[in-house]
Amino acid sequence: MTLVTPGTGGRAGARQAGGGAPAPARPGRSRLRRVPWRAYLYLLPALAVVAVLLLVPLGQAVQISLYRWDGLSPSTWAGFGDYLDLGRDPVLRSGFLHALVLIGFYAVIPVGVALVLAGAMTRAARLRGATVLRVLLFLPQVVATVVVATAWTAVYAPDGVLNSVLDAVGLHAVTRPWLGDFSTALPAVGLIGSWLELGLCLVLFLAGIGQIPRELYEAAKVDGAGAVREFFAVTLPGLRGQIAVALTLTVIAALKAFDLVYVATRGGPGNATAVPSYEIYDRAFNTGQVGDACALGVVMTLLILGVTVLIARLQPKEDDRA
Amino acid sequence: MITRREKAVNYAVLWLFAALSVFPLAGVAVSALSGGSTGSATFSWPDSLHWSNFAEAWSRGHFSHYLLASAVVAVSTVLLSSVLGILAGFAFAAFDFPGRSALFYLMLIGLMVPEEAFVIPLYFDLRNDGLTDTYAALILPQVAQSLGFAVFWLRNAFRAVPRSVVEAARIDGAGDWRVLWRILVPTTRPALTTLAMLVFMWTWNAFLIPLVMVQSEDLRTAPLGLAFFQGAHTTQFSLLAAAAIIVALPVVLLYLFLQRHFINGMLAGAVKE
Numbered sequence: 001m002t003l004v005t006p007g008t009g010g011r012a013g014a015r016q017a018g019g020g021a022p023a024p025a026r027p028g029r030s031r032l033r034r035v036p037w038r039a040y041l042y043l044l045p046a047l048a049v050v051a052v053l054l055l056v057p058l059g060q061a062v063q064i065s066l067y068r069w070d071g072l073s074p075s076t077w078a079g080f081g082d083y084l085d086l087g088r089d090p091v092l093r094s095g096f097l098h099a100l101v102l103i104g105f106y107a108v109i110p111v112g113v114a115l116v117l118a119g120a121m122t123r124a125a126r127l128r129g130a131t132v133l134r135v136l137l138f139l140p141q142v143v144a145t146v147v148v149a150t151a152w153t154a155v156y157a158p159d160g161v162l163n164s165v166l167d168a169v170g171l172h173a174v175t176r177p178w179l180g181d182f183s184t185a186l187p188a189v190g191l192i193g194s195w196l197e198l199g200l201c202l203v204l205f206l207a208g209i210g211q212i213p214r215e216l217y218e219a220a221k222v223d224g225a226g227a228v229r230e231f232f233a234v235t236l237p238g239l240r241g242q243i244a245v246a247l248t249l250t251v252i253a254a255l256k257a258f259d260l261v262y263v264a265t266r267g268g269p270g271n272a273t274a275v276p277s278y279e280i281y282d283r284a285f286n287t288g289q290v291g292d293a294c295a296l297g298v299v300m301t302l303l304i305l306g307v308t309v310l311i312a313r314l315q316p317k318e319d320d321r322a
Numbered sequence: 323m324i325t326r327r328e329k330a331v332n333y334a335v336l337w338l339f340a341a342l343s344v345f346p347l348a349g350v351a352v353s354a355l356s357g358g359s360t361g362s363a364t365f366s367w368p369d370s371l372h373w374s375n376f377a378e379a380w381s382r383g384h385f386s387h388y389l390l391a392s393a394v395v396a397v398s399t400v401l402l403s404s405v406l407g408i409l410a411g412f413a414f415a416a417f418d419f420p421g422r423s424a425l426f427y428l429m430l431i432g433l434m435v436p437e438e439a440f441v442i443p444l445y446f447d448l449r450n451d452g453l454t455d456t457y458a459a460l461i462l463p464q465v466a467q468s469l470g471f472a473v474f475w476l477r478n479a480f481r482a483v484p485r486s487v488v489e490a491a492r493i494d495g496a497g498d499w500r501v502l503w504r505i506l507v508p509t510t511r512p513a514l515t516t517l518a519m520l521v522f523m524w525t526w527n528a529f530l531i532p533l534v535m536v537q538s539e540d541l542r543t544a545p546l547g548l549a550f551f552q553g554a555h556t557t558q559f560s561l562l563a564a565a566a567i568i569v570a571l572p573v574v575l576l577y578l579f580l581q582r583h584f585i586n587g588m589l590a591g592a593v594k595e
Contacts, residue, residue: 039417046410053466060443136340142577144527147570151346160364216385223545243364297439
């Protein structure tokens, strides 16, 4: 659902509040309604907080991104130099590639798997224990990422659960310190993301399927559609809105994987798990490349806005549901 | 129309994935109670229940400080963003004023912009004002970030209140202020509860802003404390697990009691993002 335009549907409220003055409304005068200045008073505190702590710093980030600055000495004008740096820096170039891989793990895998599962369950009437299932599936969403990372480092540890299982089934040859190995660290972090987001997607899609009219499934059956045809003809179109929401949430989560990377790998080994959100922090606060970090932050913001707008176009046109 | 076997498979698959969702966290919970010899960095099964891990993690990891800091930050953030959100949500729901659309979208920017983008200048700004390493540096940025959702959420909630209820109050001579606090706020209590829960969770779990804004150990929030504790105790997982449980428990308990608020709020809120 895209944002509801504030101009619509607010009439009722506007009129009732505008009528705060006891004078009876005279016909023909309604167009000359006075500006309700007190509205600005109600708005002011929130607006001030957002402006000072979010909008101004955001503007400053754009400004700093045009300078070369180490955070201490005077800055020098760089124009778009910092942005060009981003393209030239091999660590950042691979960082963007890593972010793309994480999008695969955070968004594509969970959405895909959840769609298949949900599609297989369209004909399950009412699930017993649905509440308990929902609570369990959604649990990873409410646990602090630091705790999640702690749990998974134990799974991936050299003497961890994963290696024990592999040992037990005779695959000792593949055991390794998963988060410390150059070739497996990124997919290992990615799988934590798949684990994080799968439950969210499942809960969303199961709820969405409940809203698809039963008649559509019956009609498909009458037309002789098999399970696969039914999935593509009824379930998939019926879930378009939920898929868009799931993709938006999971892609943004993949781009903002800072907490997980910071706790699980610190971008390592080497730069194997360096992603833009981690590089922003590292460059601004550890290596004194504040200009580059701000440019990267601006790029990341634009990416998130772009992804959101792009995915919003997937959504069915909003009717009067809101 | 649906075979028994199909149904059984559906249940089996769903429960399998539910179990997978819980497994790593359950592993932490179980390990937190195990004797866990030093040197193990993974889950361990308790031979008997070692509750002492919690006491040891609590005192060795200074978690009383961290939980206190987290509680102060989360509760203040919830209160501030609720009150400011109620006022601003009312402005957008009840009045028609020049610039309303533009200001509304401006408020929503916080929903979209990643904190990575503004945290760097914000750090330098707050440092210049001598505010880093204070509660203000932990609370105010979280309030600013939560307000986008709060305003959006409450504006919709206030609009959903039937006009007749508000008009009846108007006829009784209630002004704006009274209508807001005596009519709209009480009738939208469920929406306010959801908002409070979500803001509490987001603030409690926040990591980047506390990491950047405070150096002092007394101001470390619980997740930050856990990250430092982890760095120091990589080889004694039972202790680390107990610490992780301490950090996760407040939000998880709230979630278990008010799961409907969490799930519906996060999904509905997400829809608007």
